Amino acid sequence: MSLPVVDYLKLPEGEDPYLEGHKCTKCNSIFLGERNVCSNCFSRESMEPIKLNNKGKLYSYSIVFRSFPGIDVPYISAIVDLEGGGTVKGNLINCDPDPDKIKFDMPVEVVFDDALGRKDSEGNSYISYFFKPIS
Amino acid sequence: MSDVYVLGVDMIKFGRFPDRTVPDLGAEAALLALDDAGLTIDKMEAFYCGNLGQANAMVGQRILQEIGQTGIPVVNCSNACATGATAFREAWTSIKAGLYDVVLAVGVEQMGTGLLGGSGGGAGIPKEGLLGSGTMPAVFAEAGMEHSRQYGTTFEQFAKISVKNHHHSTMNPKARYQIETPLDEVMNAEMISYPNTKLMCSVNVDGAAAAVLVSEKKAKELGMGRSVRVKASILTSDPYQERDLVMPDVNSCTRKAAKEAYEMAGLGAEDIDLVELHDCFATAEMLHYENLGLCEDGEAGRLIDEGEVELGGRVPVNVSGGLLSKGHPLGATGIANIYEVCTHLRGEAGERQVEGAKIGLTHVIGLGSACGIHILEKA
Ligand SMILES: [Zn+2]
Numbered sequence: 001m002s003l004p005v006v007d008y009l010k011l012p013e014g015e016d017p018y019l020e021g022h023k024c025t026k027c028n029s030i031f032l033g034e035r036n037v038c039s040n041c042f043s044r045e046s047m048e049p050i051k052l053n054n055k056g057k058l059y060s061y062s063i064v065f066r067s068f069p070g071i072d073v074p075y076i077s078a079i080v081d082l083e084g085g086g087t088v089k090g091n092l093i094n095c096d097p098d099p100d101k102i103k104f105d106m107p108v109e110v111v112f113d114d115a116l117g118r119k120d121s122e123g124n125s126y127i128s129y130f131f132k133p134i135s
Numbered sequence: 136m137s138d139v140y141v142l143g144v145d146m147i148k149f150g151r152f153p154d155r156t157v158p159d160l161g162a163e164a165a166l167l168a169l170d171d172a173g174l175t176i177d178k179m180e181a182f183y184c185g186n187l188g189q190a191n192a193m194v195g196q197r198i199l200q201e202i203g204q205t206g207i208p209v210v211n212c213s214n215a216c217a218t219g220a221t222a223f224r225e226a227w228t229s230i231k232a233g234l235y236d237v238v239l240a241v242g243v244e245q246m247g248t249g250l251l252g253g254s255g256g257g258a259g260i261p262k263e264g265l266l267g268s269g270t271m272p273a274v275f276a277e278a279g280m281e282h283s284r285q286y287g288t289t290f291e292q293f294a295k296i297s298v299k300n301h302h303h304s305t306m307n308p309k310a311r312y313q314i315e316t317p318l319d320e321v322m323n324a325e326m327i328s329y330p331n332t333k334l335m336c337s338v339n340v341d342g343a344a345a346a347v348l349v350s351e352k353k354a355k356e357l358g359m360g361r362s363v364r365v366k367a368s369i370l371t372s373d374p375y376q377e378r379d380l381v382m383p384d385v386n387s388c389t390r391k392a393a394k395e396a397y398e399m400a401g402l403g404a405e406d407i408d409l410v411e412l413h414d415c416f417a418t419a420e421m422l423h424y425e426n427l428g429l430c431e432d433g434e435a436g437r438l439i440d441e442g443e444v445e446l447g448g449r450v451p452v453n454v455s456g457g458l459l460s461k462g463h464p465l466g467a468t469g470i471a472n473i474y475e476v477c478t479h480l481r482g483e484a485g486e487r488q489v490e491g492a493k494i495g496l497t498h499v500i501g502l503g504s505a506c507g508i509h510i511l512e513k514a
Pocket of ligand 1: 028038039
């Protein structure tokens with residue numbers, strides 16, 4: 001059994017994985033992770049969980065050539081605005097790490113896969129999410 | 136409320152001092168600032184000390200153990216890369232409040248090596264390189280690419296900022312490096328996180344800077360000769376922005392601080408003769424030209440292309456060499472940039488002097504986020 005890499009990645013049994021946001025019903029701000037109070041409009045008890053869309057557009061990025069020891073490079077660190085709201089950060093895969101090939105606003109989809117073989121100290125494997133260009 | 140003045144200010148030459156300690160570096164800067172003010176430690180009524188690396192280890196008190204234990208209140212503060220500016224501002228606040236007439240502020244840091252930052256610690260598995268990058272070069276690259284997205288800013292334009300700041304540092308004997316880096320050298324240096332090459336990342340160094348702040352009454356009593364008036368002291372945190380959780384925001388806290396600082400000083404950006412801003416990465420400096428109102432939105436690329444922010448230009452930025460070449464000892468940076476501006480206002484900056492400088496602005500950002508801005512005027 002694999003575990004979710006972050007608490008906003010949900011793995012419901014018998015259903016597709018998805019990313020969960022928490023939306024303020026007063027001001028429509030969307031947050032990742034649970035919270036009690038909206039940091040935009042300060043309202044309390046207005047947060048409700050929502051399923052974030054799996055389609056989005058590339059907002060910004062960097063191509064990482066130097067990282068911490070043991071981390072494979074290069075990779076594209078991408079910030080993606082999801083359709084219907086919510087912004088998430090992750091690796092952009094299936095795309096050359098070349099600024100000429102990476103276009104702002106290029107459509108991407110969120111895909112779920114094993115977390116690059118990384119395991120925790122107890123040997124558990126993890127499911128992560130990635131962004132993939134939609135051709 | 137009386138105005139507050141910087142009576143003495145100084146910094147040590149930034150570098151690598153593995154055989155020294157944090158209190159030792161801070162003590163050296165404190166003594167330099169006291170000498171500059173012509174005062175001794177027993178005249179200080181309070182001490183605000185900024186340091187990050189040993190934030191829980193009473194650095195301020197350990198500095199006093201090296202230079203004089205007079206029993207004054209010591210406040211140790213930590214506010215990411217805005218730590219030094221925060222210590223200075225706390226000193227300013229205490230005089231503004233009428234509590235004290237003579238106060239010491241020190242910022243000091245001893246740095247490790249390698250990349251700063253990292254994404255998603257905590258339980259489970261490492262997230263770096265899995266959920267993008269949390270390294271500082273990547274985070275600030277993403278912020279720079281947001282500018283590229285809006286205005287078509289190019290890799291070459293970002294690189295020119297680094298050429299400029301390295302050039303400025305050749306005239307600053309207290310900078311870590313005094314080395315020219317031509318454009319092709321900057322662009323062909325090791326790529327760390329596109330578009331930031333190694334020469335577009337700030338230099339990890341050890342350093343310390345200190346200031347003696349006094350009330351107007353005290354400044355008049357001691358002689359205003361070389362003192363510098365603090366026209367504005369502003370600290371902000373990051374207001375809510377929709378991408379906050381994945382993209383630390385250095386823009387809105389800077390814009391808010393700049394607006395408040397110009398209001399407090401009764402001045403506009405057009406009145407500023409020189410700026411020391413937070414160029415932790417070349418991409419960051421580009422954003423702050425607009426955030427500080429040095430130009431209209433979308434004009435930052437033109438500013439660097441046309442040399443307006445070079446020494447001799449319309450509004451020279453980071454004539455000290457900036458964090459990119461002078462170096463970035465996190466907790467010391469916010470007072471070191473105040474030292475730089477004061478040195479120009481006093482007409483003591485030598486080869487790199489901004490001619491006729493009367494008003495200058497300092498800016499730092501602590502990611503997470505805190506923004507500190509000070510506007511200083513020749514008294
Ligand atoms: Zn709300």
